[in-house]
Amino acid sequence: MNRRKFLTMLGSAGVVSALASTTAPKEAKASHIFPYYPESYGVLHDTTRCVGCRSCEQACNEVNSLPKPNKPFDDLSVCNTKRRTSATEWTVVNKYKMNGKDVFRKLQCFHCQDPACASACFAKCFQKQPDGSVTYDGTQCVGCRYCMIACPFYVPGFEYNEAWDPLVKKCTFCKPRLDKGQLPGCVEACPMDALTFGRRTDLIKAARKRITENPDKYLDYIYGEHDAGGTAWMVLAPANPKGPKVPPENPVLAGPEMKQLGLDTHLGNQPMGELTYGALGTVPMIVAFWPVLFGGAYAMTKRREAMHKEEQEKTVRQAREDVAKAVDAVVRTIQETEGEGAADRARKAMAEALKARGEAGKHGEGA
């Protein structure tokens, strides 16, 4: 799925028609502004500095009191197999081959500006906080796992083996530590300064500065600045030293590079939840209009039935009158030619015959 097609889809959904009509990605980007929480925090992950030492994983495990893994954190061989975050591992470091070179990337919740999980949750468990973290309240979780379907980054994990209180688990941005004025565990533990904590707006400036000052070192794309509506945690990737230069901030052309790092640049600039708002917007219209439409159809059916019945009665009445007139004429002719007695007999026979026919008709209907 390429970017243009994505925009076409959005346009046809009527979700952001203005966005779809613009062809230049730069213009499209400007159309989504998040007025809320401008002071919120984020973390910039510079993959050119990451060495895959797993100190962040260990710190995360310790500060959040997660169960100890089978293999110790100093065993770096685990980076060789692709892993994802789970209920017991809220952050993992994976090794990717990027243009033939090993690049390490830390995976955790991206803490979206307008999170898909929060939009998808039907019991309001997820909340975007003013400090930038996306928090989860398990006390009202029904366990439907729609948040996991919705998350474009495959982040939330579920406690499938817990029988009585299974919950969704994910990185909390170390919210309890932030509240105390401490850094997130992983950021504090990173020995390579690959994780930079700060206000999101400052981080974007810092990232841009790094890219401008080292144009050969960095791919000119801040992953998370606009992707999926923007995320609090953002990623910088190394540039391909041999390949052609990727033009700045172009999700289509940066796509193949980012894909090697396991990042999808084709999610679009809108928050994922917005993709459903067009469909949800039709609900009030259907609720309002369907009863009128089908009520109208019902009224038309009733009217047609009434007209049909009237017509039928008219025909029957007409037929009855015709018969009565014919009988009258016949009896009058008999009276004139055969006399009064014959006319009486004829009238009686006619009446009996009609009565018998009427009863036969009734039986026929009843059967």
Add this chain to the structure above:
Amino acid sequence: MENHSIVIPTREKMFNMGPLLKPTPGNIITWIILAVGLIITIIRFTQGIGSVANLDDNQPWGMWIGFDLLCGVCLAAGGYFTTVACYVMGMKHFHSAARPAVLTAFLGYLFVVVALLYDLGHPLRLPYMFFFPGTTSVLFEVGLCVATYLTVLFVEFSVAPAEWLSNRFPIVLKWRTFVNKINILLTIFGMTLSTLHQSSLGSLYLICPGKLHPLWYSPFLPMFFFVSSMVAGASMVVMEGFFAHKGAHAYMDSTHLRESDSVVLSFSKAASFILMAYFMLKFIDMLVQANTGYLFSGYGAWWLVEMFGFVLLPALLYAKGSRDGNVRLCQYASMNAVAGIVLNRFNISMIAFNYQLPSAERYFPSIWEILISVFVVTMIVTAYRFIVYHMPILYEHPNFKDAHH
């Protein structure tokens, strides 16, 4: 009574459990499935979802959502389809089809909720969605509509148990009269709710364009789900008629038997047209989204199999069957169409979902998950049999000949 062999419960003999308890092969299989299902149920609710299901973090929704929920709701669409045709559009000759269709819909929805309890981590918290309403969630709309519609279906269906129980408790007749009075309101309300949640089941997947294969992902998913639910509704009535004639022929009165062929042929004609329209919708959507390139891949071939073998083929079979008055062909077409609906829901929820993940990380349901789904279907069939053996579903109760409204 034209069919004198029908066993109608009386005040003295309210129950007619014989056909359910006789040790016929069918009954024995039913008992075994129910026993196994009960054991898996106990394991599921004491050991956790992971003890029976292959679900994982990448595939949080598997067989139970893909089959029990998506297919269950869709295949129960016969309720709104038949009642709207009969009561709103005034096609009175479908009257004998209305009650069985409402019963199937009611049981379908009831057991969708039952099956959902297996899938939820906290089944007892299901009502939380009303206390903490997440109004931005499509799932909230689905939940609200399904809960309301289940209530509407229960009320619509309740006239049948009322007629049965009136032998002992004549007071329920007051309820029956009341329901008959508001029947048209219930029908139109049910139509509205069905439109909403049938389409919303498709909207559920709008939020994950990165995970669902582009040939199945479309902004028109809600419309596809709604249109195909009409096909499912018509097809289920036709197919159910086929099985009911096999299993419960003795409980059908002459009206039902006389009308049943014309119901099959009319519904087949309707289903043929709707399937054709659905085929065009899907095809145009594929072209408009410039997805032709994907057709020349494995998923593309699979999409073409779905489109030609399970949408176009049943449409043509239906057309030929209804044109030639060939009831048997229409019944085969209905099975083909129902299989197509199930295939489509499986594709969206499982086969084309997470298409970008390596095959080692993909999902395949465990035998226990499948058995739970079989268990749920068996419970529906058993409940259906219990009801048609006791209540006037396939026949008109001689005391309530006024049921035509």
